Amino acid sequence: MKKYIYSYLFCFFGILTFGYAQQSKLKKAEENFNNHSYALAITTYEALVAKGYESDVIYKNLGDANFNNGDYNKAAEWYGKLFALKTDAIGSEYYFRYAQSLKSTEDYKKSDVYMKKFQKIKGTDSRAQKFEANTEYLELIKAKTKRFTLKKVSVNSKNSEFAPSLYQGNLVFASARDTGLLVNNIHKWTNKAYLNLYQADSTSEDGVFRTPEVFSKQLNSKTHESSTAFTKDGTTVYFTRNNSKDGNFVEDEAGLSRLKIYRASLENGVWGNVIELPFNTNEYSTAHPSLSADEKTLYFASDMPPSLGASDIFKVAIHEDGTFGTPENLGNTINTEARETFPFIAESGDLYFSSDGHPGLGGLDVYTVSARTGAVSNVGEPINSKEDDFSIILDEEKLKGFFASNRTGGMGDDDIYAFTFEKIDEEPEAFVSQINGSIIDKLTGELIPLGKVSVYDYANNNLFEITADDQGKFSSPIEFPSKKYRFVAEVEGYNDETVYLITPLGTVDETLEDLNFIIAMEKGDKSSVIGADLVEILKLKTIFFNTNSSYLNPDAFPELDKVVAYMKEFPSARVEVGSHSDSRDSDRYNLWLSDRRAKSTVSYIVSMGISENRITGTGYGETLLVNKCVNDAPCSEAEHALNRRSEFIVFQN
Structure with a gap:
């Protein structure tokens, strides 16, 4: 949809050395962009890129101009080039815009990857929350009756x-x-x-x-x-x-x-x-x-x-x-x-x-x-x-x-x-009934007894927990019709397994015997999964740092020892330490400080006998805050402290 339509939709809304002619073109392009003359700005920016010029500003403005003009395929192309620069100057909104643009290329998988990154940066944003509560949104939309x-x-x-x-x-x-x-x-x-x-x-x-x-x-x-x-x-x-x-x-x-x-x-x-x-x-x-x-x-x-x-x-x-x-x-x-x-x-x-x-x-x-x-x-x-x-x-x-x-x-x-x-009759009144389920070993098909099943609703609220019997069977109350649930099974020695259930529309037999469903689990420690965070896997207490400090607190040593023990138990695993700062001080300083913190954490783990080629450290500064405490936001010391943390991500088994 073109931008003059967006006028009604309310999109209301590295250093380059240029010769004089290119500086003039860049200035004109920026002037057109700032004046919302997006068609002219796109033409001028593209001419500059064709001559080999690139910067985060050029790619941002090209992406935004095409996004505002409703050309999402072109927007995705320019946002992709922006992220390929690996610059630290990318704001959180570009993660959302890139994710949104990728949908028009039908690359929903990559779109979801960037929405998860957006969610990690801006977890309080309602778009992130709606995505988290609707991770199966594509299947839900595709499954709708084409009336x-x-x-x-x-x-x-x-x-x-x-x-x-x-x-x-x-x-x-x-x-x-x-x-x-x-x-x-x-x-x-x-x-x-x-x-x-x-x-x-x-x-x-x-x-x-x-x-x-x-x-x-x-x-x-x-x-x-x-x-x-x-x-x-x-x-x-x-x-x-x-x-x-x-x-x-x-x-x-x-x-x-x-x-x-x-x-x-x-x-x-x-x-x-x-x-x-x-x-x-x-x-x-x-x-x-x-x-x-x-x-x-x-x-x-x-x-x-x-x-x-x-x-x-x-x-x-x-x-x-x-x-x-x-x-x-x-x-x-x-x-x-x-x-x-x-x-x-x-x-x-x-x-x-x-x-x-x-x-x-x-x-x-x-x-x-x-x-x-x-x-x-x-x-x-x-x-x-x-x-x-x-x-x-x-x-x-x-x-x-x-x-x-x-x-x-x-x-x-x-x-x-x-x-x-087609006219759809008034939805029937909701009613609660039971659903029967069982937990099995994915490889052997054998029932797994006494597993814990946590049940979540559509809004990701933890409703209740169920323990399977000694035959591996369980039953759960659920509401009909058209309600979405998430069942998460946990069994010692198995990776956690998640199964989604959407209750059917229309009249349903309240015995629901035909809705018996299976949760199939794989053996192994879930910590062996690439991308797993050992903070969650090993139930680590958060490893905090004092303000403006990269020195480990003594209470961090027992937690890091758990990481060391894990890496010794799984000798092929490689881990990246991600260290983060709060938003106070400059962005550049925070990147430097978090890098120091990552290296300090890696140094301790290496000192405990882990080969240095199995663990790396990256400082993210304030780019991945876990709360609303952005620059100048009124936050308590406790809220800022939540951002001074480390993560341990398994990136190779």
Whole structure:
């Protein structure tokens, strides 16, 4: 999805020696990038790279420019080059953006690797937490019943069409098709025409529309217009437009023309009386209005305080006299630190929106929030794809709807698709029953007695623990339908084993005898697994360091002796010591200090008889904090101390 669309989505948002010409080009590229002229910035940066110039700034800006323009394949390419530099100047957000971009290349495995790194750096970020609670997200999405059938519609052009809505039997939508009617009607973000509102009358039920025409000359201007929501009587429309005056953009200090929601009324067949809503300001954007069934609540997207991310979903009451209440953020179950946008509220009260902060297939995915349970779920394929899928609307009575996507196979940058869908009956009431399981040896198939099984729910909460009987069998209470559980089995002399269970939909036989499932375990110490952290395996007490010190505390010696004993027991194992600092002092100093700490730890282990070619040490400074205590964050001494730690990672058996 192209960036002038992101204008509505709220992406709102080594030393090189150059000759004079290259310095001038770099300056111009940075100027274009900072002014959000991403198409021009990409061209100039790519020309510099072609001449052999590289730096973290160039790769970051190229990645960001393509990410903001919705070209995730190119973004993944440039972010990949950024990480290949192995620079210490990569911020945590780039781990997320790289992971997100990789999904559009369908490299989900590598994407998950970088999400785990992002999770390790920013464990308090809701995107990291949602990923941790949904590590099997891809399988869950792919397993969804494909209840949607897509149809192409004839309103699309080689440019961008999106944000469909229905008005008196017509399809109203935003389009960047260049009518040639306006002078300089080109947006520097993408070098494309500005967005205007169009309408098309359907001539049949198979997706054929008459030639689109301008919806309203009174509403279209020299800036962007998009995202309409009409009252049922057809006399009032809410829509999105750039902040403007006398038809010209009004920019803030950052050079952004913020978005605002306007209301217009129909009088004598002409749209007029255009007013902006009172909660608009020049400091943040509001966009993509959607009306509740009773027309008493307006849903919209905004980056207004207290937004969690680039844009959040809000709602505001509409009073009988036409005034408005105070906007309310819908909270962190729905909103994340990324983009939540294009809300649509169905007649049933179910909320639909697009997001790239929740686990998905790539780009923006469409999600729904159940009015009954409040649960957020990905609507699945074929509505969602590896690219951007957004601005969905649907008619629950006629079982049809529309949405936009920039997926491969369309006519232009973004295309509108029609769809029909099957109605799903109200979910049955949840009930609790039993599931039977057994623990076996993976190699021999023999039952393993008295194993411990820990049961976790969808949110990764430890619910309870069960001990298998002397026959290796156990039973567990679980809830139906469509609940996700994680069973973790632990047996002395075996590697831990994890099994996931999703309880089925629909009516289920409460005896559940057919749901007997097996946890198969492999013999061996789990510490032999490459990537295992001996802190967890050996139950080590955390090895702390005093502030600004690389000297080991005496209470660390017994813990390090356990590492020594392990390495003697497994003579082929090789271990990397990862040493970390808190965020106080400069980044450079912290890298130096943590490197000293790693070498101090390695030195002790070597002194206890372990060959120096079996253990290495790396200092990570403050790049992998375990909590929110980043630079200048108000944290206690105890919180800072948690970041002054060492890890022992097995990297070869």
